[in-house]
Amino acid sequence: MRIVAFDEQRIGIVGNDETVVDITDVLQKYEPLGPEDLLPDLITHFDELKPELERMAAAGGGTSLDGVRLHSPLTRPSKIICLMGNYREGTDRPLQVLDLFFKSPEGISGPGDTVVLPPHQADIFHHEAEVAVVIGREAKDLTAAEAMDAVFGYVAFNDVSARGLGRSGINSFLGKSFDTFAAFGPWIVTKDEIPDPQALSITVDVNGERRQDYSTSDMERPVTELMTYISSMATLHPGDVICCGTNHQGLGSMQDGDAVVTTVSGVGSFTIHVRDEHQRAWQRGVDRETAERVKASAQHPVAAASGGSAS
Amino acid sequence: MKLVLTSDDRLAVLEDGGIVDVSEAFADVRYRSAADRMPRVLAALVDRRQRVEDLARRGQSMPVPGLQAPVPRPPKVIAAFGNYREGSDRERQTQDMFLESPDSVIGPDGTVVLPNHQASIFHHEAELALVIGRRAKDLPADDRALDALAGYTCAIDVSARGLGRVGPSRIGKSFDTFTPLGPAIVTVDEVPDPQDLQVTLAVNGEMRQTYSTADMEYRVVEVLAFISSYMTLVPGDVILCGTNHQGLGAVQDGDRVEMTIERVGTLAVSVSDPLKREWPRGVDQETAARQRAVGTS
Numbered sequence: 001m002r003i004v005a006f007d008e009q010r011i012g013i014v015g016n017d018e019t020v021v022d023i024t025d026v027l028q029k030y031e032p033l034g035p036e037d038l039l040p041d042l043i044t045h046f047d048e049l050k051p052e053l054e055r056m057a058a059a060g061g062g063t064s065l066d067g068v069r070l071h072s073p074l075t076r077p078s079k080i081i082c083l084m085g086n087y088r089e090g091t092d093r094p095l096q097v098l099d100l101f102f103k104s105p106e107g108i109s110g111p112g113d114t115v116v117l118p119p120h121q122a123d124i125f126h127h128e129a130e131v132a133v134v135i136g137r138e139a140k141d142l143t144a145a146e147a148m149d150a151v152f153g154y155v156a157f158n159d160v161s162a163r164g165l166g167r168s169g170i171n172s173f174l175g176k177s178f179d180t181f182a183a184f185g186p187w188i189v190t191k192d193e194i195p196d197p198q199a200l201s202i203t204v205d206v207n208g209e210r211r212q213d214y215s216t217s218d219m220e221r222p223v224t225e226l227m228t229y230i231s232s233m234a235t236l237h238p239g240d241v242i243c244c245g246t247n248h249q250g251l252g253s254m255q256d257g258d259a260v261v262t263t264v265s266g267v268g269s270f271t272i273h274v275r276d277e278h279q280r281a282w283q284r285g286v287d288r289e290t291a292e293r294v295k296a297s298a299q300h301p302v303a304a305a306s307g308g309s310a311s
Numbered sequence: 312m313k314l315v316l317t318s319d320d321r322l323a324v325l326e327d328g329g330i331v332d333v334s335e336a337f338a339d340v341r342y343r344s345a346a347d348r349m350p351r352v353l354a355a356l357v358d359r360r361q362r363v364e365d366l367a368r369r370g371q372s373m374p375v376p377g378l379q380a381p382v383p384r385p386p387k388v389i390a391a392f393g394n395y396r397e398g399s400d401r402e403r404q405t406q407d408m409f410l411e412s413p414d415s416v417i418g419p420d421g422t423v424v425l426p427n428h429q430a431s432i433f434h435h436e437a438e439l440a441l442v443i444g445r446r447a448k449d450l451p452a453d454d455r456a457l458d459a460l461a462g463y464t465c466a467i468d469v470s471a472r473g474l475g476r477v478g479p480s481r482i483g484k485s486f487d488t489f490t491p492l493g494p495a496i497v498t499v500d501e502v503p504d505p506q507d508l509q510v511t512l513a514v515n516g517e518m519r520q521t522y523s524t525a526d527m528e529y530r531v532v533e534v535l536a537f538i539s540s541y542m543t544l545v546p547g548d549v550i551l552c553g554t555n556h557q558g559l560g561a562v563q564d565g566d567r568v569e570m571t572i573e574r575v576g577t578l579a580v581s582v583s584d585p586l587k588r589e590w591p592r593g594v595d596q597e598t599a600a601r602q603r604a605v606g607t608s
Contacts, residue, residue: 033341033343078386099482100475100482103410106387118540120540166405166408167392173409173410234412234486
């Protein structure tokens with residue numbers, strides 16, 4: 001099932017006839033305090049709602065997809081958890097230590113929205129296409145056997161990233177947390193439609209030019225391992241999202257006027273636009289320097305993990 | 312005014328030796344879970360300050376009960392990277408911050424539970440915390456920025472070292488229970504100068520950290536201006552201003568950790584480690600020396 005947010009704070013499902021069926025009224029029985037409660041309610045009560053929603057999807061008869069304005073299906077997750085480089089990137093390097101960071105859940109972008117580049121003096125602004133896992137229930141300390149049970153579905157994600165801000169040598173994460181820099185779309189696909197999350201192909205096209213093009217089969221830590229590890233650290237809530245990291249081979253700049261199409265096979269495709277009041281320009285095409293640097297960097301193999309630094 | 316949230320979900324004003332229930336001032340604020348209530352209360356507080364103070368004046372004082380964190384689950388927990396000169400005369404470092412899991416918060420007299428992860432050590436970091444009271448973006452780096460605050464509180468940024476990728480990792484700060492907060496939100500008018508506060512932290516009665524916010528590299532208003540240039544701040548967001556690493560030490564099973572910020576309050580928590588690991592007690596001099604040597608980044 002595909003779940004969309006559309007028009008003025010409406011939640012819908014995409015029917016079998018490819019129309020958007022409005023289910024906002026169905027969700028009123030959970031007495032939402034505001035529109036931000038609708039999606040968590042849908043996720044939390046999905047098992048109970050499923051028969052009714054399936055009937056509605058089969059009946060169809062909604063508004064055509066062209067006739068609605070889609071938004072990010074995730075309105076305001078309580079956590080956006082992002083994996084640090086989590087792909088082998090075509091190398092046979094040893095597995096790296098798992099690491100992650102939190103991205104600001106404020107000011108999320110969705111299909112057709114505009115990512116606004118801030119005036120900050122970044123070296124470059126990159127697109128990073130990823131598949132993201134939407135959490136289905138409160139979860140802590142999941143076992144591998146339980147992990148997939150806590151998954152609700154999947155969504156396509158673009159982790160827009162400003163480089164070169166913050167402390168040098170630290171790989172600052174804050175450049176990923178500007179308002180509008182978390183882009184989700186076009187809908188949440190429930191997990192039953194994705195038999196194998198490690199067999200998805202992910203692409204980015206900027207103004208029609210192919211940039212990223214990789215498979216989730218290259219992921220270092222698969223979804224089940226991400227679920228067990230992260231839940232060993234933090235309690236997960238319905239609607240939280242785990243972004244599985246990107247393959248850096250194919251990153252490129254985002255700049256004023258660009259149309260960036262992010263696609264995850266089996267999930268869907270969505271476009272974001274880019275606006276930069278400062279009209280900065282970078283080389284177009286794939287950023288080869290970044291691609292080579294990341295490929296060469298096996299600097300965090302599991303065996304070498306020791307010590308640590310304070311902050 | 313010092314606003315607290317009691318264990319049984321009452322809102323109260325903390326005064327010398329007692330509290331006065333002011334829940335009535337927020338009776339119309341709808342919420343689903345107690346954890347999600349405070350951001351709504353803080354958003355409403357701006358216009359209800361007078362009413363709350365009237366209730367506090369007229370109400371009957373009661374002994375201080377158990378308290379929750381003043382924001383049990385903040386919309387965002389944002390933390391500054393090392394933001395103190397640490398007694399050196401070095402140039403200010405490049406300003407930088409990161410986000411922590413909002414599920415890491417616990418309240419006064421809560422228990423920090425050390426996880427079954429192979430950290431090299433678990434440190435305490437006493438910090439001045441800012442609690443946001445209104446939606447804000449692009450705040451100026453002057454006193455007008457303080458208008459965005461509901462107030463100040465104490466935070467212990469518990470930090471597991473040696474996890475994740477060496478250098479950049481901040482993963483060890485986001486375990487559940489690793490951000491004790493409280494006891495109260497102390498409104499801005501009670502703190503004439505946030506850059507003149509003494510911060511102390513003791514473990515089992517042994518003094519570890521003792522420093523002044525006068526040593527901060529980027530002042531509170533600069534912290535607010537910086538982070539709001541990146542992201543929209545919303546009521547209930549908590550911003551940790553960084554720690555002075557001179558005086559960090561281990562926290563381990565059975566420890567009682569107590570921190571105080573003058574004018575802001577005292578926050579005490581316990582530590583539990585199911586694995587009963589042990590580290591040297593006292594100040595971690597190696598970390599302290601390494602942090603003094605920083606300053607080139």
